[in-house]
Amino acid sequence: MQKTIIALATVFALGSTAAMAQQQQSQDPMAQQQQTQEITEGMLVKFVTAMEDVQGVTEKYRDQFQEAENQEEAREIQQSAQEEMIAAVEDAGLTPQEYNMIIQQAQNDEELRARLEEMTGEENS
Secondary structure: OHHHHHHHHHHHHOHHHHHHHHHHHHHOHHHHHHHOOOOOHHHHHHHHHHHHHHHHHHHHHHHHHHOOOOHHHHHHHHHHHHHHHHHHHHHOOOOHHHHHHHHHHHHHOHHHHHHHHHHHHHHHO
16 A cells, blocks of 8 residues: 555656656657557666655655745745656666656556565565
8 A cells, every 4th residue: 555655656746757758759759669668677676766766855855845935936846856856767777758657557557566566565675
């Protein structure tokens, strides 16, 4: 259950990144191939690392965002958080598009979701 919550928080945190990726995909025919790209074990390992780092960024900025005094300050905080999240994903060895592709496939593929939960359990034990 906790892992599902973490995954949902990660999806929420990268929401605008996903929207940007979807915009790019609708404009780029090569991106359509990426949606059906096979997810390798190596990609999953990188994804788990990235997910944990993104969750850390989310936690780092959560209070700042909630305490923002106005919308402009909230946007600036959100922008900083998103930049750090993208950097975390890239530092783990994935593109934001690959990261979002894995999230999207995990939402629809019970086997993939179970594998990710197993991997995050291994990391946390």
